[in-house]
Amino acid sequence: MSTHQPTPTILLPELPAKTLVGIDLITFTSTANFHGIRDLSPGWHFLYTGTTESLSLRSGAWFYIGDISNAGKGNNDTALVTQSTKSPSTNDPRPEIYIWKWSAETETLVALGDNDSDRQESMRHKANLGPVWQSGGLFKYRSRIAPSMLVKSKPEQKDEDEETVPRPEIEARIQTEDDAQTEESGRRDWSGLTDRISPSLLSRVIGDPEVDVDGHPRWVLTSASTATRDADHIPGIDSPGGNEPGADVESEREFGFIPVDLKRTWREGAVGRERTEAAKDRSWALGYLLDRYAGEASGGNELLGELQFTFLMVLTMMNYSCLQQWKRLLELAFTSRRAILEREAFMSEVLRILALQLQRCDDVEGGLFEIDGDEGGAFLRHLLVKLRQAVDELVGDAESKVRLELDKLEEWVKEEYDWELRPGTLLRRGMLQLEDGEQVEMDWHGGDEEEETGEYAPMVVEM
Structure with missing residues (x-):
């Protein structure tokens, strides 16, 4: 009997087929046999879902694989000097297994909480991880689409005098090398896109994280989340404060952006x-x-x-x-x-x-x-x-x-x-000839501020 050594994995039990699923910058549509994503790389990840690809509300959450005390410090040669921080870390050798269960009521993924029923369900899903892996129900994590997944090579015509060459083997080897390089580049890029994000930043912007049955934090938001300054409130129809009688208790969290x-x-x-x-x-x-x-x-x-x-x-x-x-x-x-x-x-x-x-x-x-x-x-x-x-x-x-x-x-x-x-x-100013031969003078408004013209022109006011 073959065994698989578990890797960092996120299980998504009861996820309906044909659901839009996104992990970092990769999106796909789930199938009936899709149960989660394995081989998650260390660092930040963002997983989100939507009932359709375009018009539906999207809901997602940030989570971290590895020692979260290292998050947000940068990992490149131009990293700024940072102070050391002390955060709880774990030396647990067991792989990180996240379990987010689909809620048909809210059409979102919900983490298993800290109660007896959820703890038993978590143990059951982890015990069945091996069979799910063997059945092909776990999607291998990718940071970007590999070339072999985009283009299928076409067989080439071989001249009669040309020596026999195992082209499929060569093409397979080239594709494997290209895929590996693409994946390595993609993971490096994703790390560069998230290396300044820290738990404190997410808590400030989104709010306090949810903690699952295993103590893993996750920061949840939706595509409708907004900051107060960017929200469109219509007086008499909606209430920004949400304190009206009958207001939705689970109203969208407001972003706590830096006030620019x-x-x-x-x-x-x-x-x-x-x-x-x-x-x-x-x-x-x-x-x-x-x-x-x-x-x-x-x-x-x-x-x-x-x-x-x-x-x-x-x-x-x-x-x-x-x-x-x-x-x-x-x-x-x-x-x-x-x-x-x-x-x-x-x-x-x-x-x-x-x-x-x-x-x-x-x-x-x-x-x-x-x-x-x-x-x-x-x-x-x-x-x-x-x-x-x-x-x-x-x-x-x-x-x-x-x-x-x-x-x-x-x-x-x-x-x-x-x-x-x-x-x-x-070219800031010039003549433009129209289709009928008429010529009109055109200005580039991008220079108004430097030249103090247009809306940036000085005004004389009486004091």
């Missing part, structure tokens, strides 16, 4: 020139938030972690509020001129994270720019143009981590999106 106010970026009591400069260069506001939310680690991990969290929730859950916060964080960082010199490590890390996010933004159906609607990539392109101009003025040819990361990002967006970030290469 782009309309007020100066210190309390600032007047005159100081206030004007702080409105054009938001370095003071950025520094204030970095100091306020340094938390358990120095160097801005809370802001970097929130930048990662919001991006991933846009891709996987299509969450509108997370999209708005992601854009607010980028605009704050990329309009802080002094921070290019004074907070070089933080700014270079923002660029590194953004570059990796853009490389994976099309992994999920629709992609980032499609989700953003009509604005698409115009918002981000405008920010990068302004940052490029600021870096050229302040840094020049001097050695700088910010300039190095921006150069790499500029090269990638030029090749992928044909974006020009150098201000001198953009």
Whole structure:
């Protein structure tokens, strides 16, 4: 009788067939024989479900494989200096087994709780793990789709004089090597997309975690979760506070985002020139938030972690509020001129994270720019143009981590999106000939702020 050594696994008993299932940046539709996912890699994972692929409400949860005290500290050469933290860790040699049971009433996955019936059910599912594995009911974890799963090789015609070559074996070996490299690259990318997310950050943004029968925490949210500032409340119809009689007790949790106010970026009591400069260069506001939310680690991990969290929730859950916060964080960082010199490590890390996010933004159906609607990539392109101009003025040819990361990002967006970030290469005004031969003068409104025209034009007011 063959035996299997259990690996980190998440079991999903009673999950209906044809349910949309997502694990990190991979999505698929469940089958009747699907019972869970095995071989989970160490680190953060986000599992979510939906009754349909597009229009249904999505519900998901974050969980961690391995020692969670290591989460959020970064794992790359540009990692910021962090303080050591003490968190409960386990030396239990047994593999981590998560059990999330499907609830037909709420159409979500519910973790088994700390009660006698759930403990007995948990023991029963773990005892049957071997037969489920042998029956092929566990999906092997993948961080991205392998090439062999996308394209099936076609048999080639062989000339009569050509020597006989075992082509299927060669193709199988090539596919195996390509699949291994793709998987290794995917896991490395996923780690880079989540290496600033910490348990404290998730608890601040989402709320306290649920704890299952084995003491594993998970942070639950839905695609309808939102921050108060991004919610549309209609007076007389709904109540933001949820305190009205008959209000739903299980109402959506509100996100506890870092309060980024782009309309007020100066210190309390600032007047005159100081206030004007702080409105054009938001370095003071950025520094204030970095100091306020340094938390358990120095160097801005809370802001970097929130930048990662919001991006991933846009891709996987299509969450509108997370999209708005992601854009607010980028605009704050990329309009802080002094921070290019004074907070070089933080700014270079923002660029590194953004570059990796853009490389994976099309992994999920629709992609980032499609989700953003009509604005698409115009918002981000405008920010990068302004940052490029600021870096050229302040840094020049001097050695700088910010300039190095921006150069790499500029090269990638030029090749992928044909974006020009150098201000001198953009045509701000010109004549456009229409189909009927008429010529009209066109302006690029992206330059209004720098040239103080349009809505940014100065006004004379009576005091």
